[in-house]
Amino acid sequence: MAGLIVAVTSPSARVSLTDLMTASLGLDVWEVEPDHLVVQADEAQIGRLEAMGYGIEQLQMIDPYLSRFATDAAVSGYHTVATLEQDLRGLAEAHPELAELREIGRSVEGRPLWALRIGERRGSTRKIAFLGCHHAREWISVEVPYLLAEHLLLNSSADPVQGWLQQSEVWVAPMVNPDGHEYTQTPAHRLWRKNRRRNHDGSFGVDPNRNYGYMWGTLNGSTSSHVASDDTYVGPRAFSEPEVRAVRDLVAGQQFTGVLTYHSYSQLILYPWGYTSESIKDASDLRALRELAEEMERQIAKVHHKTYTAKQSSKLYPTAGDTADWTYGEYDAVSLTVELRPATWEEGGFILPADQIRPCWEENRPAALEFLQRVLEQPQDGVRGDG
Structure with a gap:
């Protein structure tokens, strides 16, 4: 599985972590701390974050993480x-x-x-x-x-x-x-989050815990x-x-x-x-x-x-x-x-x-x-x- 686990920090008030979560970047946010986020991201997403001014610290690649934890x-x-x-x-x-x-x-x-x-x-x-x-x-x-x-x-x-x-x-x-x-x-799919709906663009899955009707769709980030x-x-x-x-x-x-x-x-x-x-x-x-x-x-x-x-x-x-x-x-x-x-x-x-x-x-x-x-x-x- 491609991807990295990284810590994202904000070096200045001009690029806030709060703004990052409301931006449409497709990040998989794992942890939220006052001074950093832990996210799963690919190289393209990391490049965008760096271009936006965020600090990036690589914590671990996904494959070694899976090898360590997704065991028999x-x-x-x-x-x-x-x-x-x-x-x-x-x-x-x-x-x-x-x-x-x-x-x-x-x-x-x-x-x-x-x-x-x-x-x-x-x-x-x-x-x-x-x-x-x-x-x-x-x-x-x-x-x-x-x-x-x-x-x-x-x-x-x-x-x-x-x-x-x-x-x-x-x-x-x-x-x-x-x-x-x-x-x-299977370990290759161990971090899958959504259901298995086939979407209009050929991708799979809807997040069931974003699909309920109260205030549905009012955010986009x-x-x-x-x-x-x-x-x-x-x-x-x-x-x-x-x-x-x-x-x-x-x-x-x-x-x-x-x-x-x-x-x-x-x-x-x-x-x-x-x-x-x-x-x-x-x-x-x-x-x-x-x-x-x-x-x-x-x-x-x-x-x-x-x-x-x-x-x-x-x-x-x-x-x-x-x-x-x-x-x-x-x-x-x-x-x-x-x-x-x-x-x-x-x-x-x-x-x-x-x-x-x-x-x-x-x-x-x-x-x-x-x-x-x-x-x-x-x-x-x-x-x-x-x-």
Whole structure:
């Protein structure tokens, strides 16, 4: 795979890193720090950055990075499309009184999208969704929601889980982008991000987490692009992708009071908005979301002493058409995005070593349970939303 991992710095106030993320350069932004960005770029992109006045430090070529992290051992412990379906079926069959496996849609290439409904009663007004793997290369984002579903079922006879499942429903869809995930099974394609839509220009893929309808298409830069070949291509229109429509229809049908979406990497807990640097206008909503994110940050740190940082999504970088903006903006749902391990590309970046699956889940378990408790036990009106 061609390309380089580079650090981009700004030598003067005339060329800001913020401007770089909103420029249409097709960069694959991996990390955002106050004084530099880590991006994957090719030689032509690097030449453009240098011509614009940015400083470039080569960190590693992509091929050695893949050789180091995308090993056979790195695959073990992670689900494939097939083994995820098998294990979700196993959970449903082992707990028929509580769990039901639902096909919520089909992907571009015809693969089913699975959601596990967990709860004693149907039609509850309290429902939460946990979503994973909008982005193909983020394998750990499949494992954490899957392990959460397993945990809820294994602990369904003890409080607080028993009480939650008696009064509410939890829906877990660990793999929103099965085509992309399947495509990443070979090292050459391990860093693929999008789905596998064939675009009008012959390129492939739409970024599912830029294809939701709230404020869709209002940005055009490296982190939300209208160029089909870019990694963050927003698609030809909102909800153009069947995977995203499947989530849309699930949310519309179930009217979730909370939605938590898992991604990787960077160890962050993000709350809306992503499309604007302005804060949520409703002060009580903003306070509730920020306090929940900060409490989840504290809960995570207690387990393995890992630092996850709570912040507004756009303070990482601007995104339009993402899941959390949409579920909060359209449905007033308590909406957060968790960026899982690791913190940096040197620790694996998008290719988290398999021996970290379990500790990553262990530290995120109390945070997920905090999310469940806050949403399921909050006053019925919950957050109200700006739009």
